Amino acid sequence: MGTREDMYGLFTSVNEINLNGERNRGDAKDGKLKNNIATSYDLQAQMSKKGILWNWGFHDDQIAKEMNARIPDFLNYDTDGFSEELYFFALKQVPFDLDDFAEKSVLEVGCGLGEGLNFLSRVTKAAGMVGLDLSEQAVKRANASLSRDGLSYVQGDAENLPFEDGEFDVVLNIESAHNYPNLEKFLAEVARVLKPGGYFSHVDLFTTQRHAHMQELKEKDLGLEWIHERDISAEVRAAVHRRLAPDGSFHKALQGQRMGMVQRHMAKRVGPEAVGGSFAGYYDSRSTKLLKKMGLLPAQFMPPVDSYRHIVAKKR
Template sequence: MKTNFVSALFSSILAKIKGALWKLCYQHMAKSYRREDWKFMNYGYAPLEGNPEMMPLSQADALERYCIQLYRHVASDVDLAGLEVLEIGSGRGGGADYIKRYLKPKTMMGVDFAKDAVAFCNRNYCVDGLAFKVGNAESLPFADSSFDAVVNVESSHCYPSVAAFLGQVKRVLREGGHFLFADMRSKEDLSVLREQLRQSGMTLIRETEITPNVLRALKLDNERRTAMIAQMVRKSKLKGFLKFAGVEDTKFNKMLKNGEMVYISCLLQKSNGGAMHP
């Protein structure tokens, strides 16, 4: 009994340390790298066959096409037009900006715990109905039932408590509202994530493994990612940044290829007082 308590306490302290390190890391990146054309920090998405370009984009938006396509994939289950939408972990704001301009929600709010990332977004996007705010995924600064949809892309792996995060998603969603989610986990942690989603009190409508789509996007985007990083960062930081960006022959890319890491997307709904998925 005592051993279980100690090991749970130890895991929770470790998770909190990991969360604090992620905060430092994202805060540092936002403060140090201010280039306006770097708007995304996800691995991207491409269909497995045929033309990898899923939809027409303006020339400026097409620069980070595959990162946008991950948002398009995640958001494709629900018509967001006219809705009030929240993104948690909005990073450099490209996803929220894409959703607002292309998918036409009434309002789009991005929230991130890195205050310099939020300042970057508030400086760089001037779109009616699009706003960014500092906030933590585990204690969102919004009233209950404020949003029709919540989007979360490649951010949840940083959170010390995914259960607390999912509790917040459910709290800020209106009845019938949707949770649009994508992220990766190690093969071992995927079952933990599935159980957390199952216990969230929201109904799981769809789960899709998109690892091959993410890998195709990373391959097609490899040259651009590598060139941008080489241009932007000092030599001493090059290796770390390439790994962070998932380029070919780095740790996470290899783990996705050999199945040690799995990328999924899901659609959940808050409904009928939050029925549990069977």
């Protein structure tokens, strides 16, 4: 499969998962969706620059202040900090003190290139941190460049976690679950690998359909007690706006790259969608509309995201 087909596969799969919910599912179909997703993230892992995270980010002045106090000056080095801020926020909302992780083990499901977990390994000193991702290339890269004592990465599927029962005190999940065809299987796996009294901190984008499905699952007995849910759309939009501003990191990164005119145009016009542009109110340019009409770009990249949420559960 070529690059364009891979990306088409990703967008089609993500839309299908988030708009159709659990309807018309089946293992064979789920397998195909996952293949599309893995292939596309493999490709992105090969193309991404070092230090890159793959989420839309989060910004709140107070959270940013606390994060910068914990890791002074990190913003001076090649990041706008918004994606790291989302990680910091997700970990901080777990009701364990950040200075009390010495005996705790943390799993991140859907860790991408591993940079977010690597960042958290500097925020708190945990006994062990493991990142898991479906993309073999992302995991290979994370292990080659980031793993060390107490921080490692494994390839695997969120719906079938390769861990023993009760291995972890905390499970994190950042902007990844909208890719999982079977959300119920994933939540059951989270409950299985958590220790009793352990916490699940979950951050993701939701269509109205997917959120309704999540609410249904919260009513089921999956071994998790749902203790907190908050709509963090405003904080996510604040980060996307700063990132996409003319002097923001999105345009700065493009300035430094060598590419042809057409490629640059595509990156400038199409790229914002991948970093949350339409959720934050940016519209397609006329040329993007035309490319979509001609079938050169998928008609809908991201599903119509209605909210971005943070949810916490405790293992019974």
